[in-house]
Amino acid sequence: MSYEYKGQQPPPYSAPPAGFTPATHFQPPPMAPPPQVPTVIITTSAPTQLGEEPTRTKCPSCHADILTTVDYTANSCTHIWALVLCLFICWPCVCVPYCMKSCQNANHYCPNCNAFIGTYSN
Numbered sequence: 001m002s003y004e005y006k007g008q009q010p011p012p013y014s015a016p017p018a019g020f021t022p023a024t025h026f027q028p029p030p031m032a033p034p035p036q037v038p039t040v041i042i043t044t045s046a047p048t049q050l051g052e053e054p055t056r057t058k059c060p061s062c063h064a065d066i067l068t069t070v071d072y073t074a075n076s077c078t079h080i081w082a083l084v085l086c087l088f089i090c091w092p093c094v095c096v097p098y099c100m101k102s103c104q105n106a107n108h109y110c111p112n113c114n115a116f117i118g119t120y121s122n
């Protein structure tokens with residue numbers, strides 16, 4: 001029931017023999033040096049992704065960290081929805097698109113200097 005194998009374990013196949021010297025004719029493919037990219041950190045802040053809610057951003061005019069004030073204006077989508085509601089559903093619903101933020105453009109303004117920041121539209 002017992003194995004008769006008592007010999008020493010053969011050396012692992014990958015183990016090089018003593019005094020192994022790698023072949024000198026083999027050269028790894030030369031690695032292209034990475035291109036020299038100037039590490040210039042662009043400090044001009046990218047425009048903040050504006051949403052339909054007041055957004056915290058940096059005012060491009062007065063450079064203050066502000067929470068924008070949002071003015072909602074009707075866009076073409078709003079008028080189309082109003083027309084559709086008026087014609088096909090019921091005319092009292094015409095005011096609904098004008099009350100829905102998601103159907104309107106959100107104009108962001110700086111509360112400090114009233115500078116126009118940007119418009120968010122769906």
Ligand SMILES: [Zn+2]
Pocket residue numbers: 059060061062063064110111112113114115
């Ligand atoms: Zn400002």
